[in-house]
Amino acid sequence: MHSTHLLLEEPIRMASILEPSKPSFFPAMTKIVGTLGSKSRSLEVISACLKAGMSVARFDFSWGDVDYHQETLENLKAAIKSTKKFCAVMLDTVGPELQVVNKSEKAISLEADTLVVLTPDQEQEASSQLLPINFSNLSKASRNHLELAAVKPGDTIFIGQYLFTGSETTSVWLEVAELKGDDVVCKIKNTATLTGSLFTLHISQIRVDLPTLTEADKSVISTWGVRNKIDFLSLSYTRHAEDVRQARKFLSKLGDLYQTQIFAKIENVEGLTHFDEILQEADGVILSRGNLGIDLPPEKVFLFQKAAVYKCNMAGKPAVVTRVVDSMTDNLRPTRAEATDVANAILDGSDAILLGAETLRGLYPVETISIVGRICYEAEKVFNQDLYFKKTVKYVGEPMTHLESIASSAVRAAIKVKASVIICFTSSGQAARLIAKYRPTMPVLSVVIPRLKTNQLRWSFSGAFEARQSLIVRGLFPMLADPRHPAESTSATNESVLKVALDHGKASGLIKSHDRVVVCQKVGDASVVKIIELED
Incomplete structure (x- = not known):
């Protein structure tokens, strides 16, 4: 990595900072990927998102069924026609994502220093003492892959609302206390309330023995994806170049989808370790800073971003950065740190900013796109x-x-x-x-x-x-x-x-x-x- 890759044109007149931003047909050269969901799926809101600067619509199949997403896509098509704004479609796979199964969708209160059991028995009801999960090998090594170890006492497990925003009141850290058969008994490290219908579970210490492209993913791609001729496939939890090759082989058999570009989503240490080989195979890279930010020490996250974006730039492949304005999920204005983070991502060389929770379930999807676009525009003006x-x-x-x-x-x-x-x-x-x-x-x-x-x-x-x-x-x-x-x-x-x-x-x-x-x-x-x- 080149240490001088932070590019800022100098000198900058301090007085120019107070000058109002000039309106432009292209608010920014940097592209914005918006995730369409419950707060952003109506024709009116999608139209406003397109006018605000969204150029790629992301459909996240970690939640919602095919019919739900099809209805949203029909609204997108109508919005494109009425606004005369181009917009591409990205399908985001679920991949080997570990999830807590909460059938009742009731809030789950967890108290610090108490015990909770993680069980693969998905018929059980989720509660403060028991959390069913969709993975059976958490407490034992896979027989087919001897290198895959089970969790052990002392290991750390993170559970949070899907696309968690980092709030300690809605996400919880667990420490493995003991293994009991298929179950894992954990000590709760912080008091939290898990709200919502979808919680994800992240473990840094073990490799999850699940395929990168699951059967459920293949079903969605071969039906919804083919029907709608998706432009991009966001391949969640890409761990090796072979994951990309297998996905491309699968797409090549699905009519027009041989033209679909594959974006490798790097969201764990395994993907980071094999980054160079993945970059060679993929059409672009999504730096999933949410999950990766759990695996990496906080002081190392920026280093990964700068190194990865630089490699993408030199390869001429798009680099997409995620998780930039989490606070705008509930607030109309980003924090100062978030605003600076967006600008630095642009100065690093990012091609696009991907908005997840901010537009999926956020209260201000249009305003978020607009503000992020304006920050990008200002950063581009001083890009060296x-x-x-x-x-x-x-x-x-x-x-x-x-x-x-x-x-x-x-x-x-x-x-x-x-x-x-x-x-x-x-x-x-x-x-x-x-x-x-x-x-x-x-x-x-x-x-x-x-x-x-x-x-x-x-x-x-x-x-x-x-x-x-x-x-x-x-x-x-x-x-x-x-x-x-x-x-x-x-x-x-x-x-x-x-x-x-x-x-x-x-x-x-x-x-x-x-x-x-x-x-x-x-x-x-x-x-x-x-x-x-x-x-x-």
């Missing part, structure tokens, strides 16, 4: 792009690939001429993502040219997936071109597509008269970077 660009070029080294050379040249040219936007024509989205990798200070308008395909039975166009998948990449804003315009054709056709792109930029407030625009496109077999100055 020049230093970042030089670091990235140095890391890539020479000789560069043809596409990497074109991308870095386009960004360099745009900064030199102070262009208002970079327009990139692409079919696969790769060229646009490479341009975004160099973090230009201006938006990158990715004009996705649909490609005509056939499976010998019918014709179809590709391109929609590529367009939506750019909605999680920092600084990248997609536009679907008319499929009648081929990606590589005559200069006249290219000029026609460019005019449409420029008109789109003007209509959205991105481009004004006399602005300079850098265009990156293919003409025949040649890749061309050109600078144009707009007239009145």
Whole structure:
């Protein structure tokens, strides 16, 4: 890890801090992933979330059934149509998540220094003395995996409301006292009340002998996922590169889902240990700081974030940071520490901020998205792009690939001429993502040219997936071109597509008269970077 990777442009006038933020069509280059749930699933609220800056909607299958999420998605589709805002869909798997089974959904009061029993008998009723869990090997090692040990006296177990916000009154720490058959007897370390219907259990010391992609996950993906052509699969508890390979193999058999991008969710020490190999296989990474923050000492969490984001940046793969404004679940304003944390995530190089409990069950989902977006916008203004660009070029080294050379040249040219936007024509989205990798200070308008395909039975166009998948990449804003315009054709056709792109930029407030625009496109077999100055 490079210790100088905190990028802040200097000097900053103190008086500028008091200047009001300027309204912008693009409130931030950084993307915001919003989790849709009970407080954010109506048409009105989703529409407001899109207008506030949400570009990816996350559907979390740790709770809610297929019908519930389908109803929410139909509202999202209607909101996209009415607001004319692009939005991608992310399916978040449950994975090997340990859960406390509370059928009655009644609050459970736990007193410090008393005992509670964890049992795999899910028919039992949850109470202050007994907590049923969905895992049977907590007290014994797996016979199939000799390296998997059971918990032992002295081990620590954490239980909290799903997407816990860190409040000690709603989450509890347990210390293993003894093992009794299949049961684990624990001493309660702090007084707490478990409220809600879903509680998760986190153990740092053992490896959970459950598949990363469970049968329940596969069922949801092959039905709901296929039906709705999901853009992203958030693979919970990714522990090895093989987890990603197996998930991709599964998706490849499900029609259009071979195009779905897989984001590895790093949320335990095992995933952290194998981070480099996971990054090679995944399309992007989600840094799940909630669960990982339990595994790691508090003083090490920032180090993981900076190292992981840096690796993602250099690989040109999106880095998504979670758990940033937990207090906004119940409050209209983030804490000072949270506001600073969001800004530092942007200065570290994060592509997107993922909001979980804040929008899933939070009281202020729209306000949360808006405030996080404004913090991102302010941080981006002081991001030291020049230093970042030089670091990235140095890391890539020479000789560069043809596409990497074109991308870095386009960004360099745009900064030199102070262009208002970079327009990139692409079919696969790769060229646009490479341009975004160099973090230009201006938006990158990715004009996705649909490609005509056939499976010998019918014709179809590709391109929609590529367009939506750019909605999680920092600084990248997609536009679907008319499929009648081929990606590589005559200069006249290219000029026609460019005019449409420029008109789109003007209509959205991105481009004004006399602005300079850098265009990156293919003409025949040649890749061309050109600078144009707009007239009145």
